[in-house]
Amino acid sequence: xxxxxxxxxxxxxxxxxxxxxxxxxxxxxxxxxxxxxxxxxxxxxxxxxxxxxxxxxxxxxxxxxxxxxxxxxxxxxxxxxxxxxxxxxxxxxxxxxxxxxxxxxxxxxxxxxxxxxxxxxxxxxxxxxxxxxxxxxxxxxxxxxxxxxxxxxxxxxxxxxxxxxxxxxxxxxxxxxxxxxxxxxxxxxxxxxxxxxxxxxxxxxxxxxxxxxxxxxxxxxxxxxxxxxxxxxxxxxxxxxxxxxxxxxxxxxxxxxxxxxxxxxxxxxxxxxxxxxxxxxxxxxxxxxxxxxxxxxxxxxxxxxxxxxxxxxxxxxxxxxxxxxxxxxxxxxxxxxxxxxxxxxxxxxxxxxxxxxxxxxxxxxxxxxxxxxxxxxxxxxxxxxxxxxxxxxxxxxxxxxxxxxxxxxxxxxx
Ligand SMILES: C[S@@+](CC[C@H](N)C(=O)[O-])C[C@H]1O[C@@H](n2cnc3c(N)ncnc32)[C@H](O)[C@@H]1O
Numbered sequence: 001x002x003x004x005x006x007x008x009x010x011x012x013x014x015x016x017x018x019x020x021x022x023x024x025x026x027x028x029x030x031x032x033x034x035x036x037x038x039x040x041x042x043x044x045x046x047x048x049x050x051x052x053x054x055x056x057x058x059x060x061x062x063x064x065x066x067x068x069x070x071x072x073x074x075x076x077x078x079x080x081x082x083x084x085x086x087x088x089x090x091x092x093x094x095x096x097x098x099x100x101x102x103x104x105x106x107x108x109x110x111x112x113x114x115x116x117x118x119x120x121x122x123x124x125x126x127x128x129x130x131x132x133x134x135x136x137x138x139x140x141x142x143x144x145x146x147x148x149x150x151x152x153x154x155x156x157x158x159x160x161x162x163x164x165x166x167x168x169x170x171x172x173x174x175x176x177x178x179x180x181x182x183x184x185x186x187x188x189x190x191x192x193x194x195x196x197x198x199x200x201x202x203x204x205x206x207x208x209x210x211x212x213x214x215x216x217x218x219x220x221x222x223x224x225x226x227x228x229x230x231x232x233x234x235x236x237x238x239x240x241x242x243x244x245x246x247x248x249x250x251x252x253x254x255x256x257x258x259x260x261x262x263x264x265x266x267x268x269x270x271x272x273x274x275x276x277x278x279x280x281x282x283x284x285x286x287x288x289x290x291x292x293x294x295x296x297x298x299x300x301x302x303x304x305x306x307x308x309x310x311x312x313x314x315x316x317x318x319x320x321x322x323x324x325x326x327x328x329x330x331x332x333x334x335x336x337x338x339x340x341x342x343x344x345x346x347x348x349x350x351x352x353x354x355x356x357x358x359x360x361x362x363x364x365x366x367x368x369x370x371x372x373x374x375x376x377x378x379x380x381x382x383x384x385x386x387x388x389x390x391x392x393x394x395x396x397x398x399x400x401x402x403x404x405x406x407x408x409x410x411x412x413x414x
Contacts, residue, residue: 019401307355347373
């Protein structure tokens, strides 16, 4: 295909999971990056796979009414924000449509007619955690460029909270003045009430333990462990995930530093949190201890090691500390009252879903940052007898296509 032959005029129909625009031309389904729904564009096809073409914008011929000028000078090059060219309302609408699309196409279930979307109180300067890429040879610090492993040098990032912008500037100063060795490839940073924690420590910034109060709970964390990015939405996120759940027993899978474990401990007689990452699991234990939640146990384990499901469908408990408790609920088929899971973007492994089902939770709250893997996993839970009670979206990541979804389910076979 010659250069001219690869350029086409298209109209963007809507935005798809992954944030790309959908168009059709020349017998191809086109995925156009950085497009707005309703745009008429001249696009270049960069790659074709079967009947799908991956395209980029060459010229905006007629901008959609929802298209705005992206304020960030790095937009298009930096791999971070891919929705800055949309009004905030259009970002929210696209995310609701993406969730509905995934539920329909992948989970084969219709979402409730209204998917509530909780907007972020701040559209900019909301990000309290960051992972920055370093290229010591060229003294660059920032994020990966779109679709590449090259570092996009970012002096100012408009989605960071001011404390993190300050840390970025401090680190940049050090990296330019005294470049670290090749081994340093990325830097994690997180903000708490006492300031910024940075891992590895650099430029006078330390891997301090910081705390953050969310509602009535205090969480200790450092840059080494996962903590949510947008703290302004955490109280409503927790409230939605827990709903009015109460009872005897609750399980919090992929519990991180215990974001949901602590509030669950007020509602249930007994709570078990499971987290594989050593530092996050240490913080989870510490957070439970300092909140004096003696009815909660957090376990440093992979979910599959806790709920291992051999072929016969019986749960084998690997970890002795929680073994008795989980054995009671799996082997005697006495249902767990409530199970919350908040896996990484990749979702749950098959064996984890099998283990969850073997616990027969009466109610499940699935917290997800990827609508596609969420829908894939929901399909399995629905096939096993669960039905959707509610779907609520949280715009934890404004200016990007990413979205957090909380789905509550009930067991219809109990
Ligand atoms: C999306 S985060 C959620 C953490 C926590 N629920 C929160 O909201 O802060 C997912 C967590 O799962 C942990 N994780 C990833 N794979 C795991 C596995 N196989 N078993 C247990 N934990 C895992 C990660 O370390 C991370 O802390």
